[in-house]
Amino acid sequence: MGRLIKEGLICGWGMSMVNTELIERVQSITPLTAVQNIYSMLDRDYEKKVIPYCLEHNIGFVAFSPIASGFLSGKVTTETEFGFDDVRIWVPQMKKENIAANQPVLELIQQYAKSKDATNAQIALAWMLKKYPHVVPIPGSKNQERILENLGAWQVELSDEEFMELDGRLSQITVHGNRRDVGFATEYID
Numbered sequence: 001m002g003r004l005i006k007e008g009l010i011c012g013w014g015m016s017m018v019n020t021e022l023i024e025r026v027q028s029i030t031p032l033t034a035v036q037n038i039y040s041m042l043d044r045d046y047e048k049k050v051i052p053y054c055l056e057h058n059i060g061f062v063a064f065s066p067i068a069s070g071f072l073s074g075k076v077t078t079e080t081e082f083g084f085d086d087v088r089i090w091v092p093q094m095k096k097e098n099i100a101a102n103q104p105v106l107e108l109i110q111q112y113a114k115s116k117d118a119t120n121a122q123i124a125l126a127w128m129l130k131k132y133p134h135v136v137p138i139p140g141s142k143n144q145e146r147i148l149e150n151l152g153a154w155q156v157e158l159s160d161e162e163f164m165e166l167d168g169r170l171s172q173i174t175v176h177g178n179r180r181d182v183g184f185a186t187e188y189i190d
């Protein structure tokens with residue numbers, strides 16, 4: 001990657017699902033431009049080390065699954081059936097028992113959505129946009145209406161007070177089906 005940058009073929013490079021140990025190793029060879037790890041209101045493990053590390057070292061943090069595979073929109077329920085080709089059949093938080101157990105997160109978001117005249121998904125995105133200057137969420141959707149809805153999150157402005165309250169209340173809620181709890185890709189979390 002360093003050679004490609006030197007030759008002007010690429011401007012920068014990134015890695016996905018990496019922990020600080022690996023990031024530090026590669027930094028000494030060819031500094032990273034961006035890291036793409038899972039991050040949402042339901043997946044906050046990387047707040048501890050990777051996100052602060054990236055901020056300190058001028059590395060962009062690209063948050064994938066920022067709507068927690070659709071859960072944070074409130075449109076996924078215990079009645080939702082995923083097709084055989086839908087990757088969400090493998091996502092621990094999409095199991096019916098975890099969808100039910102994580103409802104307190106959704107109830108919290110709904111309060112803000114109501115008061116800000118926004119959708120749940122927009123609040124979930126606005127929260128991370130407010131929280132960090134270097135975090136860029138990449139919500140995924142095959143639906144034009146939802147793509148536009150998600151883009152609208154940039155217009156949802158949480159005041160410092162609203163953000164602090166939301167973030168504080170969120171931290172008090174226990175999240176169920178975290179990948180770490182079910183031993184899913186835990187080697188990359190730290």
Ligand SMILES: NC(=O)c1ccc[n+]([C@@H]2O[C@H](COP(=O)([O-])OP(=O)(O)OC[C@H]3O[C@@H](n4cnc5c(N)ncnc54)[C@H](OP(=O)(O)O)[C@@H]3O)[C@@H](O)[C@H]2O)c1
Pocket residue numbers: 016017036037063064065066067068069070071073075121138139140141142143146147149150
């Ligand atoms: N680096 C990696 O290892 C990695 C892993 C996973 C994903 N990714 C990338 O990350 C991006 C997003 O990941 P993701 O798809 O897991 O993210 P996500 O945005 O958390 O979840 C996407 C799911 O939520 C639904 N959704 C999105 N916006 C919605 C809204 N406003 N209201 C209701 N439902 C909504 C979508 O359904 P509809 O399509 O029906 O709207 C889709 O099923 C993709 O570009 C993907 O390629 C990277």
